[in-house]
Structures are given as structure tokens and as C-alpha cells.
Amino acid sequence: MLPREGVGGGGGGEEWLRPMDAEQLRECGHRMVDFVADYYKSIEAFPVLSQVQPGYLKEVLPDSAPRQPDTLDSLFDDIQQKIIPGVTHWQSPNYFAYYPSNSSTAGFLGEMLSAAFNIVGFSWITSPAATELEVIVLDWFAKMLQLPSQFLSTALGGGVIQGTASEAVLVALLAARDRALKKHGKHSLEKLVVYASDQTHSALQKACQIAGIFSENVRVVIADCNKNYAVAPEAVSEALSIDLSSGLIPFFICATVGTTSSSAVDPLPELGQIAKSNDMWFHIDAAYAGSACICPEYRHHLNGVEEADSFNMNAHKWFLTNFDCSLLWVKDRSFLIQSLSTNPEFLKNKASQANSVVDFKDWQIPLGRRFRSLKLWMVLRLYGVDNLQSYIRKHIHLAEHFEQLLLSDSRFEVVTPRTFSLVCFRLVPPTSDHENGRKLNYDMMDGVNSSGKIFLSHTVLSGKFVLRFAVGAPLTEERHVDAAWKLLQDEATKVLGKMV
Amino acid sequence: MLPREGVGGGGGGEEWLRPMDAEQLRECGHRMVDFVADYYKSIEAFPVLSQVQPGYLKEVLPDSAPRQPDTLDSLFDDIQQKIIPGVTHWQSPNYFAYYPSNSSTAGFLGEMLSAAFNIVGFSWITSPAATELEVIVLDWFAKMLQLPSQFLSTALGGGVIQGTASEAVLVALLAARDRALKKHGKHSLEKLVVYASDQTHSALQKACQIAGIFSENVRVVIADCNKNYAVAPEAVSEALSIDLSSGLIPFFICATVGTTSSSAVDPLPELGQIAKSNDMWFHIDAAYAGSACICPEYRHHLNGVEEADSFNMNAHKWFLTNFDCSLLWVKDRSFLIQSLSTNPEFLKNKASQANSVVDFKDWQIPLGRRFRSLKLWMVLRLYGVDNLQSYIRKHIHLAEHFEQLLLSDSRFEVVTPRTFSLVCFRLVPPTSDHENGRKLNYDMMDGVNSSGKIFLSHTVLSGKFVLRFAVGAPLTEERHVDAAWKLLQDEATKVLGKMV
Known part of the structure; x- marks a missing residue:
């Protein structure tokens, strides 16, 4: 889509790049929008946490920059086949690690416009x-x-x-x-x-x-x-x-x-x-x-x-x-x-x-x-404060829901009282566990993260290894929280079984 | 384009935001691509250097964030009428100030994809x-x-x-x-x-x-x-x-x-x-x-x-x-x-x-x-090193051309030898000018910048007030350099005339 004839073809018969031709931008931009929308449509199909091994990309990319231009088709192929496997999907509804990093339609449009002005x-x-x-x-x-x-x-x-x-x-x-x-x-x-x-x-x-x-x-x-x-x-x-x-x-x-x-x-x-x-x-x-x-x-x-x-x-x-x-x-x-x-x-x-x-x-x-105020302005304008408050409340409600699920299973404990949309919890170790649940909980975390189905992270509080379930990805709904809970329960059964 | 019904309408009958709905993103994203392509199509129609007065935006925006969402149509109207007049168009082919800040189709696509993953x-x-x-x-x-x-x-x-x-x-x-x-x-x-x-x-x-x-x-x-x-x-x-x-x-x-x-x-x-x-x-x-x-x-x-x-x-x-x-x-x-x-x-x-x-x-x-390597990778892939070299050479050639134009008019002097795509020059002051051309050259710069037709900036070298003509905007062609030169010559006549 950026073939030689699109890139070259300047005046005076010389080969010369026109890197900001409006119609080329329009055509390629529309293709990228569809690519991005399709990505969001299928985002749950990818492992949340990338499952690649260190050095994976070097194996599949050349050693030096190309001398000649490539097509947009071939670039999209590479993004699908080589880049996306190495992406950890922060926007997945099954992302519960660290704290969230929200994208949104309004924010995305703001980024586009800011990149376009490029002041x-x-x-x-x-x-x-x-x-x-x-x-x-x-x-x-x-x-x-x-x-x-x-x-x-x-x-x-x-x-x-x-x-x-x-x-x-x-x-x-x-x-x-x-x-x-x-x-x-x-x-x-x-x-x-x-x-x-x-x-x-x-x-x-x-x-x-x-x-x-x-x-x-x-x-x-x-x-x-x-x-x-x-x-x-x-x-x-x-x-x-x-x-x-x-x-x-x-x-x-x-x-x-x-x-x-x-x-x-x-x-x-x-x-x-x-x-x-x-x-x-x-x-x-x-x-x-x-x-x-x-x-x-x-x-x-x-x-x-x-x-x-x-x-x-x-x-x-x-x-x-x-x-x-x-x-x-x-x-x-x-x-x-x-x-x-x-x-x-x-x-x-x-x-x-x-x-x-x-x-x-x-x-x-x-x-x-960068012109970063654009995206914030667009988020406020296109969603409005009332909706943004509802958005926050929804996530806090989902975290409360997860906390209730934890309380229903005596194998788990909530480690600190929940204040916002983060729940700190762990699998209660048997009293005989001289590591106080460190390996047990690490293994449970590693198990669910390696499945690619959810991604959560950990911390240590007063020497206790604690899992963090941070609700806050834009697409997360109750069904995702429920599925994560089911996954954690199953993994708990598995790791507790290994301890016996 | 982000009406209430698009924003609300979650499960359970409650009003609730779906801020990353793929189809909403697609629709709005396509509209933004057209907006951006149209901007590039008409970029020469805007004054390069924004001509607004300090505080202009406060006069036309409300004092607080909206409680209710607004439509994308109304947002685009505001961008056209309120934001764009306050933009200095770094991507204009008539931008010769500071050093350039290049956008390109490949770079823009990279920004889009990076914003989409938002990792x-x-x-x-x-x-x-x-x-x-x-x-x-x-x-x-x-x-x-x-x-x-x-x-x-x-x-x-x-x-x-x-x-x-x-x-x-x-x-x-x-x-x-x-x-x-x-x-x-x-x-x-x-x-x-x-x-x-x-x-x-x-x-x-x-x-x-x-x-x-x-x-x-x-x-x-x-x-x-x-x-x-x-x-x-x-x-x-x-x-x-x-x-x-x-x-x-x-x-x-x-x-x-x-x-x-x-x-x-x-x-x-x-x-x-x-x-x-x-x-x-x-x-x-x-x-x-x-x-x-x-x-x-x-x-x-x-x-x-x-x-x-x-x-x-x-x-x-x-x-x-x-x-x-x-x-x-x-x-x-x-x-x-x-x-x-x-x-x-x-x-x-x-x-x-x-x-x-x-x-x-x-x-x-x-x-x-941010995932910034994407845009650099896409620039290298979609243009290729050969084209990128031509791009640089073209700008340096245009700067040489401008330097030649300066040398053809004895009212001007090239202050330092040109090495890359920047030309440092000034209007030679009459020997009687006790300011050594400071005001003369400032006025010439202010005159052309205030016209909105080009934008260039200045420096001071060994006490001399010097104008900087930096070629490097992606859309700049020989005709833009020629038009800038004509504008500078006319302005020179004007400011020199005032000195007499």
C-alpha cells in the first residue's frame, strides 16, 4: 500500500519521497483503523500475557534496515505474525495486573489528532x-x-x-x-x-x-x-x-x-x-x-x-x-x-x-x-463527567464482587481491606508451610498467567507474598471477573494438591 | 457520533459506558482519518504561525468539564473553529522555523498502532x-x-x-x-x-x-x-x-x-x-x-x-x-x-x-x-533507507538553492557557511545602523511571520541578530522555498524603506 509508485514520483522525473501525501495518508489510515478495530474485536482471543521467550523477535527479523520500501500489506502481516505474539494485552478485559492503563475511543482519537498536528x-x-x-x-x-x-x-x-x-x-x-x-x-x-x-x-x-x-x-x-x-x-x-x-x-x-x-x-x-x-x-x-x-x-x-x-x-x-x-x-x-x-x-x-x-x-x-491535552479534552467532552463517574463506580463494584467471591471460599484470604478497585488476596498456606505461602501463591499466579487467560501481578506485604487483582481495563465486565475467579479456584486446587 | 445510546446501554439495564467498543472505534476512527487527511490537503491554507492572542481559547471554552457527553460532530466543529486557529502548523511546507519535526504517513500509522495497543x-x-x-x-x-x-x-x-x-x-x-x-x-x-x-x-x-x-x-x-x-x-x-x-x-x-x-x-x-x-x-x-x-x-x-x-x-x-x-x-x-x-x-x-x-x-x-519503536520501524520499512537518504538530500539541495538566492541579492548576507539544511542569513544593515541590524532583521522576521505565509525563527551569533531558514518539513518543495524568498525580498524592501 506504499508501493514504489506511491512513495516516489516527485517533480523533475527524479525518484523522490512524498511522505505526507494526503490521499496516501487517507488510504493507509483507513486500513489502520480497520486493523485496530479488528484487534479490539478479537482481543480476547490472544493470551493476555505474552507467552514468547526472550530473544524471540531477533529470530524472525532481519539484521539490518531494508534499503527498499516494503508494502503496507507485508507490514500488517508482520504485525500479526511477529509483533502481536509479543504484545501483553493491557486493554484485554482479562488484564488485572499492576494498575490499568486505559485506552478508549476518545483517547485514541485524541492520540490520532495529536500525531497528525505533530507540533x-x-x-x-x-x-x-x-x-x-x-x-x-x-x-x-x-x-x-x-x-x-x-x-x-x-x-x-x-x-x-x-x-x-x-x-x-x-x-x-x-x-x-x-x-x-x-x-x-x-x-x-x-x-x-x-x-x-x-x-x-x-x-x-x-x-x-x-x-x-x-x-x-x-x-x-x-x-x-x-x-x-x-x-x-x-x-x-x-x-x-x-x-x-x-x-x-x-x-x-x-x-x-x-x-x-x-x-x-x-x-x-x-x-x-x-x-x-x-x-x-x-x-x-x-x-x-x-x-x-x-x-x-x-x-x-x-x-x-x-x-x-x-x-x-x-x-x-x-x-x-x-x-x-x-x-x-x-x-x-x-x-x-x-x-x-x-x-x-x-x-x-x-x-x-x-x-x-x-x-x-x-x-x-x-x-x-506533545499536544497531550487534546486526548484528555476529548475524553471529557465525549464521555462527560457523569459517565466517567459511572465508569469508576462500575470497576469498584466489580472489585467488591471479586472480594465477595474470595470470602466465599475459605481457602483464600483477603489480605488488606479493599478501598478502590484493587483486591489483595492470597491462598492461605497450610500451617506446615515454612515459606508462609510464597511458593504456593507464586505457583498459582504463574499457573494462571501462563495459561494466557488472565494476567495478574503480585506484591509482598509484611513478608507475605500477595496477589493483586486490579480491576480497571476498559472492557472488563462481570463475566470476566467470574471467569478469572473460576480459573483461580481451579489453579488453587491444583497447587494445593501438589503440596499434599 | 458518540451519542448517549452509543455510550450507554450496558447489561442489566443500567447506564454504563462502553469506552472501547470495536465498532464505535471503527466508525469514529474512519471519521478522524478523513479529518486528518483533509487537514493535510488544506494545510497551506492556514497561517503557518498561529495568529491568535494570548488567552484566546479561554474566551470560547466553558469554565468546567461537561457533565453529559457531547457528539463527535460538535467536537470536530470545535477543533475547526477553536483549536486549529491556535495551531502553529509544523507540518506546513512553509514552516522553516527552529528545526523541523517531521510527521509522515508511516510515522502516523505507527502512532496509531502504538496508541491502539496502549501498553x-x-x-x-x-x-x-x-x-x-x-x-x-x-x-x-x-x-x-x-x-x-x-x-x-x-x-x-x-x-x-x-x-x-x-x-x-x-x-x-x-x-x-x-x-x-x-x-x-x-x-x-x-x-x-x-x-x-x-x-x-x-x-x-x-x-x-x-x-x-x-x-x-x-x-x-x-x-x-x-x-x-x-x-x-x-x-x-x-x-x-x-x-x-x-x-x-x-x-x-x-x-x-x-x-x-x-x-x-x-x-x-x-x-x-x-x-x-x-x-x-x-x-x-x-x-x-x-x-x-x-x-x-x-x-x-x-x-x-x-x-x-x-x-x-x-x-x-x-x-x-x-x-x-x-x-x-x-x-x-x-x-x-x-x-x-x-x-x-x-x-x-x-x-x-x-x-x-x-x-x-x-x-x-x-x-x-510507550511502544515508540513501532513508528520508527514502520518508517524504515515503508520508506527504506534509499528513499530516506533521498529525502535528506532533497532538503539539503533546497537549502543550497535558498543560499544561492540569498547570494543573488546583495542586500542579504549568508552569515555562516551552510553545512546541512539550515541557512543562517540576515539583511545587511546600513553602516549607520547603531543596532547592527537587530531591529531591521527582527522587523523583517516579524513581518513575514505575521503574514502567516511562512514561519522562521532567529538566533544571535557574535552579537548579530540572525535569521534561520531551516528546510525540513516533509511537504516542502522548491516552489515553497521560492515563494518564501520572494516574501523575504518584499519584506526587505519594506523594512529598508522605513529606515531611510
Whole structure:
């Protein structure tokens, strides 16, 4: 479909590529739409977790790039035969691993349009619509979450789309670091201390490595297993007091709403108070559970956000907006900008120099940025807040349903109380099991994952090997949950039988 | 097109969203393809540089997200009437600003497919094809560029797709920093010194800020105006000697092949030698000009890459691969991984634990990552290396043509010799002009940009305000260059007339 004659055929008789011919794009684009729609139609036919072996693709692809163009037909063949077997189907209704990464028709259309414009929106002038739509849609979203008004662009704060929650916590940490260094002197980096629980996402540890925070100054406070793995504020205070008396400088607390292992919710009001009393930056990572907080009945999990300096949630997880789209709000944008701005001559322009516009290059790590607000805007426009709330509630309902199924079979236990759409459970090991169920549960997980019928992942809580059943793929219905449960029951029978 | 009945209508009589219904996706996807193809068909009708005023979008969009879904028709209307006026058309054949950001049919199809799978490829297991295709295609590309074999995945090095050149230089700097700190002790951060020319992209300065390198330890060596703004190795050596004698620790040199202002090429062999003799990390930023080096006649600009520790080029600039797609190769991947890896329990899996696979999360800042190798693979497959070389040559030929036009009109001067597809020029100011042409050339630029007919940007070289004419948009033909030239000549007459 991109034959020589379509690719070549320029003026002056010379062979020359016309890589953005509108009619060629139209024809090929329609074919790709059908390919994608057919993929979604048959998505349940594939093993959810790819079953290929390491190095499989090298065996079937050539060693070097082709000198001559190939046809679209042959490319589609390769995608079917060589690529798809190596895809783990995050959009399958039988995907329950990690946390979800939602695609949707609206999100997909937004990605298409963004790829079509293919602008690089580092400064306002490079496409005013990209910056302005982002400002507007992040304000919309802040209102949906009932964030304090200081987080709105109309105040001193504002929202920005980062690629991932990792980048969000990194830029928050850098802003906090530089604020602290300004106050305490640039030679005090070695004294700066970060606080978070052992349930905090590893992105924080990585951000600390990047920012040059000494690893011994990253306080990993053990979360309270009696409080469902939320951190106890007293434990943070205690660590902080010791550090203060050692002459160290506490400067950053990271709280989580919906931890990765068990969707625990840290006590925001108390942590916020500690941060405030000690002039520290308070960051909230609600990457997964933030979506649920657009429902009034879950909003209380954000109480305490008033004290936050920065708040993050991933629209690309559970909010139907294709990856990547991580939303970060700050209460005072000047700290981000002070840490991250550059102003080379070759980017100067009237609007930026007049200070009349936002240049998002100064709110993020990279210079270039895609027109990501389009997809979020399209999700909000084409679905509407009411439907998005129903979507969240449906998944939480399905997780409740799975929890009930677990409770009906005494071989299983629910390890932590469910808060959102994640259920942490395990097969109860016989008392004689000196591994406390590690191998038993690993084998059960490996068994169901290897079947290709479902995909779930694990964690470890208080030394227990725990399985995570995260509902949240866009196509998941009750029948998929029921089938997953049946599969787990059968596998349980199998692995328990082997133990005897 | 996403009416209530399409969105609602789940089982059990309840209203419930089906956000990834295959047939709805098909119908809406076809409509978006036509929208995009029509956009490309009429792209020359829009002002290249958006002519809106700051805040324009807020005036025409509501204050909060809609509660109820809207139709696709109404969304398309809004895109036409409200979004497109705020788009700066990077894909217009009349776009000559900054450096190009190429879209193409193949790249667009790759974006579509990547958005459709919507996987999050942090670890091999999350979609083996995403990691393996990336490894393979980066090896292909390394061979196209004739990079030394140490940069291949089969040796100790390998390639990885970063979002941007900013991220590429940041991860290289972090790897170098941590290697140096390991050697000299973790308290020596304050002594680490970075070397680059004043023509180096501002991304390096930003990377240094992020990595905690002291700003006074970033040596900005003034480039040699007699060598077309390449840096003189003697100047670097000299600065380095002074630093060594002050007890500082030189650890990083960044060279550029194709600087942003004037596409200067730093002397790689000499800089590489300095780096080697002083046990420093040598990074090469060929973000823009790297593409040209797939042509044998331009490959010599990479001579000296043998001494590099890391090498970067942006396939999303001039290589028909939609943004973002920045290719980074390292000679020893272990340094990247040591700086950037994390290994939380919830991400552990058999393949990773067995060390039998690459997990690209440990080669980059974020955890999550898109399936970006698809679009690069599709560009290579659907166009082929021969056509891609012709594509580059065509643009360079057009830039030569523009240079000739400039030389035919004595009112203009070519400021630096053209090396690739960028021409730096200005209107020669009358000797009486105490601003040395700054206002004159600014006004000429502002005049043509405000016409909406072309878009070009500027820089400053040795105090001279210089216009940059960067050929590289996929649809640009000779007639566009000729029309741009005519426009510039007319504007020159106008602004020169005003001076009299």
C-alpha cells in the first residue's frame, strides 16, 4: 500500500519521497483503523500475557534496515505474525495486573489528532492551542477533584501534563530541593532529607537518585500494617525529630493516595501539618486512586490536599486517556519555573518575553512536548463527567464482587481491606508451610498467567507474598471477573494438591 | 457520533459506558482519518504561525468539564473553529522555523498502532515486542550511522528511545556523574565540572541544574567564530587545565554535531581525545544533523564518535518519525543502569530476575514508556533507507538553492557557511545602523511571520541578530522555498524603506 509508485514520483522525473501525501495518508489510515478495530474485536482471543521467550523477535527479523520500501500489506502481516505474539494485552478485559492503563475511543482519537498536528509545544508560540487547552482542561480537572483554588491557573498555581508520575514527583522534588538550597545555602544538599513510607512508589527513590539526594537521607518509614499499610504520622514525626537534632534538613514529604501494592491511603491532614510546621514541600501521589476522587463518595480521601504543594494523578491509568498523560498541579508555579527554566536566544519570542503566556517547557524535564491535552479534552467532552463517574463506580463494584467471591471460599484470604478497585488476596498456606505461602501463591499466579487467560501481578506485604487483582481495563465486565475467579479456584486446587 | 445510546446501554439495564467498543472505534476512527487527511490537503491554507492572542481559547471554552457527553460532530466543529486557529502548523511546507519535526504517513500509522495497543513497556514482560523491537531497530539504525560496534546491543552498549534530546543528555550526565562520584567519593559533587561550547543546546544547562552540578562548574567555552561556531579544542583544554590545577574534577564533555543556532559541527576526534585522556564521559548531541549522517557523503561529520560514551540523534526531527522519538546509544549500558535502576517487589518477574532480558525502565527517567519503536520501524520499512537518504538530500539541495538566492541579492548576507539544511542569513544593515541590524532583521522576521505565509525563527551569533531558514518539513518543495524568498525580498524592501 506504499508501493514504489506511491512513495516516489516527485517533480523533475527524479525518484523522490512524498511522505505526507494526503490521499496516501487517507488510504493507509483507513486500513489502520480497520486493523485496530479488528484487534479490539478479537482481543480476547490472544493470551493476555505474552507467552514468547526472550530473544524471540531477533529470530524472525532481519539484521539490518531494508534499503527498499516494503508494502503496507507485508507490514500488517508482520504485525500479526511477529509483533502481536509479543504484545501483553493491557486493554484485554482479562488484564488485572499492576494498575490499568486505559485506552478508549476518545483517547485514541485524541492520540490520532495529536500525531497528525505533530507540533512540539515547548513554548506558547509553537502552538498556542496546545498550551491554552492544557491550562483550561487542567483547571476543569482540578475543579472535578475539588482541589483548593490555589491550584488553579487563575491563582499562583496551575496544572501541567507530565509524561508519568515519575516525572511529576521528580519535578516536585527538584522545585523543593532548589527552594531549600536557596534558603539553606547551596552547600547543604548533603543535609536534605526526604520522608515517605515503604509503600511509596519506587519513583520517589529514583527521583532522589537523580536529584542527588543522599541515599542515607531518604527516610523510608515502615507503613502501619494495622492501618492497612498507610504510614503513621507519629512515625514520620519521630524520624524527623531525630534528623533535626542531628542537624539535618527535612525538606520533602511524599504521601500516597492509593499505594501501588495495596492502594493504601496515607493520612494527608496529619502529614500536611508536619510538612507545614517544618517548612517542607508536601507532595501527594494519587496516580491510581485520583481518578476515583471525581466521585463525591470517594473525594474524602483527598481531604488534607489543602496543605499540599503539589498533587499528581494519572489520567492514563484509570481515566480512559491513552498513555501518557500524568496530571500535576502545584500551588506555586514559580518554584517549578525557577528550577526548570532556560531561556536561550533561539527560543525567545514576543509573547514569552512579554511574560503574557505560559511556556510549559519550564514546568517539565524535557524541552519538547506533545499536544497531550487534546486526548484528555476529548475524553471529557465525549464521555462527560457523569459517565466517567459511572465508569469508576462500575470497576469498584466489580472489585467488591471479586472480594465477595474470595470470602466465599475459605481457602483464600483477603489480605488488606479493599478501598478502590484493587483486591489483595492470597491462598492461605497450610500451617506446615515454612515459606508462609510464597511458593504456593507464586505457583498459582504463574499457573494462571501462563495459561494466557488472565494476567495478574503480585506484591509482598509484611513478608507475605500477595496477589493483586486490579480491576480497571476498559472492557472488563462481570463475566470476566467470574471467569478469572473460576480459573483461580481451579489453579488453587491444583497447587494445593501438589503440596499434599 | 458518540451519542448517549452509543455510550450507554450496558447489561442489566443500567447506564454504563462502553469506552472501547470495536465498532464505535471503527466508525469514529474512519471519521478522524478523513479529518486528518483533509487537514493535510488544506494545510497551506492556514497561517503557518498561529495568529491568535494570548488567552484566546479561554474566551470560547466553558469554565468546567461537561457533565453529559457531547457528539463527535460538535467536537470536530470545535477543533475547526477553536483549536486549529491556535495551531502553529509544523507540518506546513512553509514552516522553516527552529528545526523541523517531521510527521509522515508511516510515522502516523505507527502512532496509531502504538496508541491502539496502549501498553506501558517499563519491563520486558509488559510487552516483549516493545522492548525487543526497540533493541533491533536501534541496532539497525546504529549500523546505518556506522556507529562503532560497541554501541550495539550485542556488545556492552545498546540503543534506547528517549522522549527528547534533553532526556538523552540528562541520563548520560547522570550516568557520568554517578561514575565520577563512585570514583571520587560521594562528597565530591561540588567539584564536578562539565564542558561544552556556548553553542550547545540549553538542554545541557538544564540537565546540569537537575543533576545538581554547581552552576559555576559548567564551563561554557565560547565557540570559534572563525570555525563556523564550532568549539576550539584548545579552548576546552585550557579551561580544563585551570580546573585541574584548582583541584576540580572534569567529568563530562558534550559535543554537538549540528548546533541549534547554526548547525556547527564540533571537532569530535579532538574533544574525544581530551575526554579520554582525562577519564571523562564524552557525549555527542547530533539531535538534528544525525539524520544527514545516514548519507555516506555526510558520515564524516561523525568521525570521532569512536571515542564517545553516548551518542544521540532525534528521529522525530528530520527523519519522518512523529514526535517523540530521540535515539540514544551508549557504549556501556551498565553505567546507565547503575544510575537509573529500581527494583521494587511489585515489578519483579521471572524474566527480569533471571537477567535474561532488557528492562528499559532502567535506561530512562520515567518508569512507563510507550511502544515508540513501532513508528520508527514502520518508517524504515515503508520508506527504506534509499528513499530516506533521498529525502535528506532533497532538503539539503533546497537549502543550497535558498543560499544561492540569498547570494543573488546583495542586500542579504549568508552569515555562516551552510553545512546541512539550515541557512543562517540576515539583511545587511546600513553602516549607520547603531543596532547592527537587530531591529531591521527582527522587523523583517516579524513581518513575514505575521503574514502567516511562512514561519522562521532567529538566533544571535557574535552579537548579530540572525535569521534561520531551516528546510525540513516533509511537504516542502522548491516552489515553497521560492515563494518564501520572494516574501523575504518584499519584506526587505519594506523594512529598508522605513529606515531611510
